[in-house]
Every structure is written in C-alpha cells, then in structure tokens.
Amino acid sequence: MTQKRLVIVGNGMAPGRMLEHLLDASPDAYAVTIFNAEPRVNYDRIMLSPVLSGDKSFDDIIIHDEAWYKDNNITLHMGAKVTKIDRIAKTVTSENGIVESYDKLVMATGSNPFIIPCPGHDLSGVLAYRDLDDTNNMRAAAAKGGSAVVIGGGLLGLEAAAGLNQIGMDVTVLHLMPTLMERQLDTAAGYLLEKELESRGIDIRCKANTKQILGEDGQVKAVELDDGTVIKCDIVVMAVGIRPNVQLAQDIGLEVNRGIVTTNGMQTSDPDIFSVGECVEVGGMVYGLVAPLYQMAKVAAAHLSGPSDALFKHSETPTKLKVTGCDLYSVGDFSEGEDREDIVLRDAKGGTYKRVIVQDNAVIGAVMYGAVDDGPWYNELLKSAEDISEMRDTLIFGQAYQGGGGADPLAAVANMADDAEICGCNGITKGTIVSKMNDLGLTTLADVRAHTKASASCGSCTGLVENVMALTLGDAFQMPEVETVCGCTTHDHATVRRLIEAKGLKSIPAVMQELEWSTAEGCAKCRPALNYYLVAAWPGEYEDDQQSRFINERVHANIQKDGTYSVVPRMFGGMTTPDELRAIADVADKFDIPAVKVTGGQRIDLLGVKKDDLIPVWKDLNDAGMVSGAAYAKGLRTVKTCVGADWCRFGTQDSTGLGIKLEKLLWGSWSPAKLKLAVSGCPRNCAESTCKDIGIVCVESGYEIHYGGAAGLHIQGTTKLGNVTTEQEVLEYCAALTQYYRETGHYLERIYKWADRLGYDHIKSVIYDDAEARQGYYERFLYSQKFSQVDPWAERVAGAEAHEFAPMADIKLEAAE
Amino acid sequence: MNVQSAHWVAVGTLDDIPRQGARRVLYGDTTIAVFRTSQDRVFALEDRCPFKDGPLSEGIVHGVTVSCPLTNWIISLETGEAQGADSGATQTFSVKMEGDTVFLGL
Numbered sequence: 001m002t003q004k005r006l007v008i009v010g011n012g013m014a015p016g017r018m019l020e021h022l023l024d025a026s027p028d029a030y031a032v033t034i035f036n037a038e039p040r041v042n043y044d045r046i047m048l049s050p051v052l053s054g055d056k057s058f059d060d061i062i063i064h065d066e067a068w069y070k071d072n073n074i075t076l077h078m079g080a081k082v083t084k085i086d087r088i089a090k091t092v093t094s095e096n097g098i099v100e101s102y103d104k105l106v107m108a109t110g111s112n113p114f115i116i117p118c119p120g121h122d123l124s125g126v127l128a129y130r131d132l133d134d135t136n137n138m139r140a141a142a143a144k145g146g147s148a149v150v151i152g153g154g155l156l157g158l159e160a161a162a163g164l165n166q167i168g169m170d171v172t173v174l175h176l177m178p179t180l181m182e183r184q185l186d187t188a189a190g191y192l193l194e195k196e197l198e199s200r201g202i203d204i205r206c207k208a209n210t211k212q213i214l215g216e217d218g219q220v221k222a223v224e225l226d227d228g229t230v231i232k233c234d235i236v237v238m239a240v241g242i243r244p245n246v247q248l249a250q251d252i253g254l255e256v257n258r259g260i261v262t263t264n265g266m267q268t269s270d271p272d273i274f275s276v277g278e279c280v281e282v283g284g285m286v287y288g289l290v291a292p293l294y295q296m297a298k299v300a301a302a303h304l305s306g307p308s309d310a311l312f313k314h315s316e317t318p319t320k321l322k323v324t325g326c327d328l329y330s331v332g333d334f335s336e337g338e339d340r341e342d343i344v345l346r347d348a349k350g351g352t353y354k355r356v357i358v359q360d361n362a363v364i365g366a367v368m369y370g371a372v373d374d375g376p377w378y379n380e381l382l383k384s385a386e387d388i389s390e391m392r393d394t395l396i397f398g399q400a401y402q403g404g405g406g407a408d409p410l411a412a413v414a415n416m417a418d419d420a421e422i423c424g425c426n427g428i429t430k431g432t433i434v435s436k437m438n439d440l441g442l443t444t445l446a447d448v449r450a451h452t453k454a455s456a457s458c459g460s461c462t463g464l465v466e467n468v469m470a471l472t473l474g475d476a477f478q479m480p481e482v483e484t485v486c487g488c489t490t491h492d493h494a495t496v497r498r499l500i501e502a503k504g505l506k507s508i509p510a511v512m513q514e515l516e517w518s519t520a521e522g523c524a525k526c527r528p529a530l531n532y533y534l535v536a537a538w539p540g541e542y543e544d545d546q547q548s549r550f551i552n553e554r555v556h557a558n559i560q561k562d563g564t565y566s567v568v569p570r571m572f573g574g575m576t577t578p579d580e581l582r583a584i585a586d587v588a589d590k591f592d593i594p595a596v597k598v599t600g601g602q603r604i605d606l607l608g609v610k611k612d613d614l615i616p617v618w619k620d621l622n623d624a625g626m627v628s629g630a631a632y633a634k635g636l637r638t639v640k641t642c643v644g645a646d647w648c649r650f651g652t653q654d655s656t657g658l659g660i661k662l663e664k665l666l667w668g669s670w671s672p673a674k675l676k677l678a679v680s681g682c683p684r685n686c687a688e689s690t691c692k693d694i695g696i697v698c699v700e701s702g703y704e705i706h707y708g709g710a711a712g713l714h715i716q717g718t719t720k721l722g723n724v725t726t727e728q729e730v731l732e733y734c735a736a737l738t739q740y741y742r743e744t745g746h747y748l749e750r751i752y753k754w755a756d757r758l759g760y761d762h763i764k765s766v767i768y769d770d771a772e773a774r775q776g777y778y779e780r781f782l783y784s785q786k787f788s789q790v791d792p793w794a795e796r797v798a799g800a801e802a803h804e805f806a807p808m809a810d811i812k813l814e815a816a817e
Numbered sequence: 818m819n820v821q822s823a824h825w826v827a828v829g830t831l832d833d834i835p836r837q838g839a840r841r842v843l844y845g846d847t848t849i850a851v852f853r854t855s856q857d858r859v860f861a862l863e864d865r866c867p868f869k870d871g872p873l874s875e876g877i878v879h880g881v882t883v884s885c886p887l888t889n890w891i892i893s894l895e896t897g898e899a900q901g902a903d904s905g906a907t908q909t910f911s912v913k914m915e916g917d918t919v920f921l922g923l
C-alpha cells in the first residue's frame with residue numbers, strides 16, 4: 001500500500017507524545033514530516049528550570065534525539081517555521097522554502113508567551129520564559145551577575161525567579177495581584193509561598209503594576225511601577241501568561257476562538273487537519289499543563305491510525321511548583337460557597353496549611369502548602385467523587401488517619417512521650433507539666449503558666465498545654481472561657497495583638513495563618529479588627545486593607561438609613577470662620593443637600609448627600625481649607641471647647657486655643673473605638689470635659705487631665721490622671737495616653753472600658769508617674785501620625801479609590817429592551 | 818428567584834471590581850451590586866438588603882457572602898438569601914464572564 005503522508009506543524013511535547021502512540025499502533029501507516037520553528041529536536045520544556053539553575057544540561061532533557069527520528073524514518077525540518085498552508089492543494093510551505101504535501105495535517109503550534117506592551121518592552125534584555133534560547137539568555141545574563149526583575153508571580157515567573165536566585169542574581173518579582181499564584185492558590189497558601197521565597201532573598205512585591213521598562217542605549221536598566229518606584233535591573237523576565245499560537249490556523253481559515261477549535265476527537269473544522277497541544281481549544285477549554293495535552297496526543301493518534309471512538313475528556317490537573325523547598329499542591333475548585341464545606345487545618349509552627357473543599361459529601365478541591373503528601377489522595381477522592389461522609393471528621397488529617405481515630409487532639413497528646421516538647425519558647429516537656437501539676441496540685445492555666453512557664457511567652461502552645469491539663473485532670477478540668485475575637489478564631493483580642501507583635505505578622509493572611517484561623521477569609525467581625533491592629537502595630541509599613549474596613553471608613557462619610565451620606569468637615573476646637581460657613585452654605589445649595597445640622601460635637605453636619613456627589617462636595621470643602629471631621633471613624637472625632645479666658649469672665653486658661661492645638665495634634669489617628677476630647681476653661685466645665693474619653697479642665701495653677709468618661713450607651717464620669725502646668729505637657733500626656741490606648745485597646749473598646757479593664761492606677765503609673773514610658777508612647781504616637789495625617793477627602797478628590805464613588809455602568813432601560 | 822436572562826449586557830471588566838469588593842450598576846431605577854470574591858468569582862444582587870434595604874455593595878465581602886453595612890445581616894452572593902437565623906432574600910441576577918468582561922443577564 002502507498003503510505004499516506006502526515007505532516008506536523010510544531011515539534012513540542014504534545015505531537016512528540018502523539019507520534020509515540022501512533023508508532024505503537026500503526027508503525028508504517030504514515031510517512032511523517034515535522035516542521036519545527038525551533039532549531040532543535042523535541043525536548044522536555046517542563047525541565048527548563050533545572051537547566052536554568054544548572055542542575056541539568058540540555059542533553060539531559062531531550063525527549064527524542066536525532067537517532068530516534070532516523071530509526072523511525074521521520075523527516076524533521078529544524079528551524080523551519082511554516083508560513084503557508086494550502087488546504088486545497090494540501091501543501092505546507094516553510095519560511096525557508098521547504099514544501100511538503102499532506103493527506104493529514106496536525107497543527108501543534110503550542111502557545112506564545114504574552115509580552116505586556118508597556119513602553120520599553122522591546123529593549124534588549126527583556127526576555128520571555130518559553131524555550132531553550134530564553135533559558136540560555138538568562139544564564140548568560142546571570143553569568144555577569146547583577147539583578148533581574150521577573151514580572152509575573154505565577155508558576156513560570158516563580159520558577160524563573162528561583163532559578164535566577166540560585167545562580168546568584170538579585171531577583172525581584174513583581175506581581176499584579178495581592179498574593180502569588182492566585183489562580184492556583186488561595187491567599188493563605190500564597191502567603192506561605194511568599195514567606196518561603198522571601199526567606200531566600202527573593203524580593204516579592206505584590207499589587208505591583210508595571211508602568212514602563214527604562215533603558216539606556218537600547219539596553220534594559222530598570223523597571224518603573226505605577227506608584228513611581230524604580231527598580232534597577234539588568235534583565236527583565238516577562239512571565240505574565242501565554243496565548244495559544246493560532247495565527248497560522250486563523251490565516252488558513254480554520255475555526256479559531258481562544259484556541260484552534262477541535263472536536264473531542266481533536267479534529268479541527270477541516271476534517272483532514274487535527275490539532276494537539278496548547279494551541280487547542282476543546283470543549284471550550286484551553287490547557288497549559290502537559291497532562292491534558294498528553295491525553296489529546298493519545299486521542300489524536302487513535303483517530304489517525306484508523307476509525308476510533310477515543311474522545312478527549314476534561315479532568316482537573318493538580319498544580320505543583322517545581323521549586324525545591326516550596327511544597328505546594330492545589331487541585332480542583334477551591335472557591336467558597338454555601339453549598340460547599342470548607343475544612344481547614346493550619347499548623348503555624350510547622351508552617352503548613354491544608355484546605356479541602358467538600359460539596360455533596362464529595363471532595364471538589366484541595367489546597368495544600370508544606371504538608372502535600374496527601375495531595376494525590378485528595379485528587380483521587382476528587383476524581384472518583386467518592387462519598388466521604390464516613391470519614392468527614394478525619395478527612396483533613398489525611399489518608400494515614402483513616403480508620404485510626406488519630407483525629408482526636410486529646411488522643412494525639414495522650415500518645416506523646418513524656419519528653420515531648422510542649423512549649424518551644426521555654427523548652428517545657430509534657431512530663432514536666434504533668435509532674436508539676438501533680439506535685440503542686442495545679443488546676444488552672446494561670447497556675448501552670450506561673451509554675452512551669454509553659455505557654456508564658458509567645459503563647460502559641462496554649463492549646464497544647466490545655467490539652468495536657470485536660471488529660472491530667474480529667475473531668476476536673478474546665479477549658480477556660482476565652483472571649484474570642486469572633487467565631488473564626490480561638491484567640492481573644494489581647495492574644496491576637498500580642499502575637500502580631502511577637503511574631504512580626506504584617507498582613508491579614510499572615511495573622512490568619514500563624515494564628516490558625518479556622519476560616520479561609522475571616523468575617524465582618526475579625527477583618528476590621530485585624531486591619532486596625534496591623535495599622536496600629538506597623539505604621540508606615542502596613543498597607544491599610546480597604547476591603548476590611550466598614551463602609552463609613554472606606555468612603556469617609558457616615559452611611560445613613562436611606563443609603564445617602566453625611567459629611568462633617570472638621571472645625572478645630574469648634575471654631576469656624578465666615579468663609580468656612582459660606583463655603584458650607586454654597587455646597588449645601590449647589591448639591592441641594594436636604595439637611596444642615598449643628599452636631600453635638602460643635603461642628604456642622606451635611607446630611608443626605610448622594611454617594612456620587614461626595615467627591616465634588618469634598619473638593620469644594622477642601623478648596624475652602626476644610627478637611628474631613630472623621631465623624632465616621634474609629635479614631636479622633638472631636639475636641640470640644642468652651643470660650644475660655646479669651647471671653648469668659650471665669651476663664652482661667654485659653655481653653656479654645658488648647659482645644660485647637662490638641663485637635664491639630666491628634667486628628668487623623670485611628671484608635672480602637674472613637675475618641676472624643678473636650679477642654680473646659682474652668683471647673684464649671686461648659687465643654688462637658690468630665691464625660692469625655694479624655695477631658696481637660698483648666699484651673700488657675702494649670703490643667704487637670706481627666707479620662708475614661710462616657711455619655712452614650714453608658715454614663716460614667718471621668719477619672720483624674722493628674723495635673724500639669726503647661727500646654728505642652730497637656731499635649732504630651734494626652735498623646736501618650738492615646739497611644740497607650742491605641743496599642744492595648746481591644747477593637748471597638750472605648751477608653752472607659754479599656755481603663756476599667758487595665759485599672760486606673762495602672763494607667764496612671766505608666767502615663768503619669770513614669771516619665772520614660774510616657775516619652776516612649778509620645779514618640780511612637782508622633783511617628784505614626786506622620787502616616788495618618790493625610791486628609792482622606794483630598795486623597796480621594798485626587799483620584800484614590802475612585803471605584804468606590806462611581807457606578808461601574810449605567811444601563812439605560814432601552815439597552816435591555 | 819433567579820432572573821431568566823433575557824439579554825446579556827456587558828457592564829465592565831473584572832479589574833473594575835476590587836477583590837473582596839463590589840461595584841454598582843445602575844439599571845433603570847434598580848441598582849445592581851456586582852461582587853468579586855477573593856477567588857475572582859463574580860455575582861450580582863439587587864443592591865438592597867432584604868431587612869432594612871442596606872446597600873449590599875458597601876458591605877464587607879467574605880467567602881461568598883456579604884455582611885450588610887447597616888445591620889450586619891449576612892447575605893449569600895449565590896442565592897441572595899439571608900444566612901443563619903435571619904430570613905429574607907434579595908433578587909439575584911445571572912452573571913457570565915467572557916475573558917475578562919463581565920456580562921449581566923437582564
């Protein structure tokens with residue numbers, strides 16, 4: 001029989017595998033000719049990273065060497081890019097003039113790396129990461145030392161980064177999204193990965209948007225970000241994704257969507273043309289991992305070697321990162337949902353994270369970091385859709401626990417040897433705790449802490465210690481009732497704040513991982529609290545997470561019951577001017593604001609402003625020199641004053657002036673709950689100082705500082721902190737007191753509750769009696785104010801958070817008719 | 818009470834919506850809140866809490882639920898129904914993604 005002619009365009013991993021199947025099935029059905037744009041044989045693209053890092057040579061990763069093609073008398077045209085295909089004459093023509101005719105054709109053009117078309121993308125030194133040439137270019141650059149910027153924190157980008165870092169380059173990774181590999185990992189796993197890579201000296205910058213690549217005589221010099229940051233570098237590696245390479249297919253009129261559209265039999269819209277690999281779109285999907293491509297190869301081979309009912313079937317491919325030491329595994333669908341149950345297991349000490357997503361008693365997805373051994377097992381459960389209701393309680397502990405009751409934490413502790421360490425900080429073993437408890441008859445956690453030091457330091461072992469106590473005391477032991485931040489955690493506010501400091505946690509995902517949150521994303525209760533604690537703990541370092549703030553603080557206005565807003569400009573110390581009043585009146589007219597009210601805080605409230613008017617309203621108020629009064633903030637609200645010595649016959653000091661100074665010092669600061677001050681010019685107390693969070697009462701000899709008053713849900717008079725003689729002292733003492741409250745208050749805890757909890761004598765001993773401590777708090781307050789005294793209105797008028805204020809679209813009804 | 822999509826109308830791209838956030842789409846007299854979860858899933862609900870009409874687009878998004886900014890009712894982005902002890906539901910709109918473009922079924 002005369003052999004049919006099979007021509008293959010592209011010589012990547014997919015067609016390579018297809019040929020192997022074809023040769024097995026029907027060795028001499030076809031005379032095979034391959035065109036490959038790359039000037040080389042078929043190699044294992046997956047293994048380019050080991051080549052980059054020098055662990056392997058190119059020869060090590062060749063799949064089919066020259067001999068293989070000869071033995072199977074396959075003609076391979078290397079470095080021959082196909083540019084023309086004539087579907088009528090059934091011929092293929094390459095750039096360098098080779099013409100071959102075919103009976104069957106296979107398009108296997110793979111995909112092209114996507115290059116961000118930003119200014120400078122065409123400079124020399126800007127590389128992709130796709131083939132051996134890219135890899136060699138990177139190695140050549142690294143040989144000269146210097147630094148590299150990798151754009152893209154996905155699989156490829158991170159492999160490139162790790163490789164370059166391993167061969168001695170300074171590497172910075174720029175990633176647009178808040179966490180690495182967000183398509184494959186949830187935020188928790190992304191955080192652990194980031195932590196690991198940073199520990200190797202790779203500088204990871206998320207939410208980094210590349211503005212342009214800067215060069216000098218045609219050569220890359222640096223990358224500039226949207227925010228103006230400039231990062232010097234000698235090469236830029238773009239790994240921001242791939243696009244199916246469909247140009248040729250399009251030119252010859254095959255049906256092309258995102259990829260070359262094929263049937264489940266891998267047949268294109270031309271029955272004589274098949275397609276396999278990353279260039280294919282089958283069942284509406286395109287693929288970027290070899291497992292599905294190999295399945296395509298098998299199916300295509302079957303159909304080429306005769307009638308067959310082989311069909312391509314979609315299946316989830318697990319993601320792994322081939323960077324030694326970064327063990328991660330993710331498969332399936334791990335987005336949350338009502339109908340889904342999320343089972344999370346975190347081990348802060350071991351730095352591991354496991355999350356299995358269950359729907360209708362079947363596993364539909366899993367994300368793992370650190371402890372990945374059970375990945376394949378979960379993947380099996382996912383594929384088989386096996387009913388897991390039997391093992392639900394122990395599922396998360398992995399295959400090893402099935403059948404064995406190892407899931408019970410008490411049992412786990414019971415199995416621990418006596419010399420097993422329970423408290424790492426203090427090196428306390430289980431045996432020590434048990435014997436001390438028996439010898440001294442200890443029954444409470446406090447006692448055990450006092451006598452053994454177990455869990456007395458970082459406290460992360462508290463749970464373990466309690467389990468040991470439970471075992472030793474049996475029923476006699478009651479778990480201490482802690483008032484937790486919310487249902488997402490077993491920690492109380494104080495513990496969370498302490499651990500944020502102790503462990504240097506600087507992001508919400510970091511806190512949730514290290515403190516073993518039981519939910520993936522927290523809730524509306526814990527997120528704002530954590531955001532505040534991080535703002536307070538890391539001034540200037542932590543970037544405020546807008547999505548974790550209540551709407552009032554996100555849009556810097558109070559939402560009203562009808563969804564409109566109120567706008568309260570600051571009037572420092574309750575003083576205003578004709579110009580300010582005029583500006584307020586004009587704004588009220590211009591935006592026909594329904595209500596203008598004098599507030600209980602000695603300033604003016606514009607109520608009923610439409611959301612879309614907020615920005616222009618603020619602009620006009622800004623232009624008149626006014627800033628936000630923060631009437632919405634868990635932060636400084638008002639400093640009320642009386643007329644004081646300037647006018648009042650009783651006035652002893654300039655209460656108004658002091659109030660203004662205080663408000664100028666304190667405005668903009670965030671605090672656990674709102675903070676309101678007042679300054680009265682004499683003990684008649686017309687500014688109600690003695691029911692404020694902090695209140696000053698002026699006297700002949702100077703100033704009385706009071707605090708811990710309440711006049712809202714709860715009524716309580718202030719307690720006196722002490723007397724001072726100068727205005728400067730008032731400012732310093734009040735700022736120090738505020739900072740102490742900012743650092744130790746529980747979220748939403750007003751000063752009076754905080755002081756009741758800590759004790760007034762204790763606070764006095766720290767802020768009033770201890771000059772050194774006071775000085776420390778005062779300085780830390782001034783430092784954090786550097787970052788918080790920016791007017792949020794001005795920022796937004798200038799364009800910040802614009803999305804908050806304008807609708808995304810306005811659909812006129814006709815459009816939908 | 819899922820609205821059967823009469824038309825698909827493009828309302829913007831994924832990037833227009835902040836992660837764990839929402840944007841409003843004005844549709845005649847109705848305001849629709851279009852949400853984006855941390856996992857980049859997109860949902861659309863009428864921008865009105867079934868309890869006190871709070872604008873859900875301004876709530877805090879966690880998982881596939883949003884907490885009403887006025888009353889902290891927790892509303893499912895998938896079904897529009899109030900979670901836990903509360904009961905009531907907000908109208909949902911079907912959403913379709915084509916590439917990065919967000920379409921609402923109206």
Ligand code: SRM
Nearest residue numbers: 558566598599600601602603605631637711712713714750
């Ligand atoms: C506008 C104003 C009433 C007025 O027309 O005078 C007001 C309005 C609101 N107060 Fe107030 N409070 C106002 C002075 C007060 C005062 C008196 C004062 O500040 O001298 C108190 C008692 C002192 C105190 O702070 O405890 C006061 C105690 C409260 C409380 C109870 C706080 C507490 O812990 O006891 C709440 C509820 C809360 O904050 O959780 C509250 C909450 C509110 C909110 C923010 C309710 C809300 O979340 O929407 C109201 C916002 C209306 C708006 O959109 O502007 N407001 N509120 C006053 C604004 C002062 C200012 O210029 O910023």
Ligand SMILES: Cc1cc2nc3c(=O)[nH]c(=O)nc-3n(C[C@H](O)[C@H](O)[C@H](O)COP(=O)(O)OP(=O)(O)OC[C@H]3O[C@@H](n4cnc5c(N)ncnc54)[C@H](O)[C@@H]3O)c2cc1C
Nearest residue numbers: 010012013014036037038045081082109110277278289290
């Ligand atoms: C660094 C790196 C690491 C990776 N790691 C993994 C991993 O860990 N796991 C995983 O599953 N996948 C991984 N991948 C993805 C995997 O390598 C690809 O999915 C796979 O190689 C695609 O095979 P393909 O045959 O479809 O296309 P390719 O392998 O890209 O082959 C296409 C070939 O066709 C040639 N060509 C294109 N147009 C023409 C034309 N007109 N004429 C002639 N020739 C043409 C190209 O030169 C190219 O050689 C990785 C990829 C890279 C780059």
Ligand code: SF4
Nearest residue numbers: 642648681682685686
């Ligand atoms: S507090 Fe004293 S000084 Fe101030 S107005 Fe009242 S009476 Fe005058």
Ligand code: FES
Nearest residue numbers: 423425457458459
């Ligand atoms: S491990 Fe026990 S206190 Fe830190």
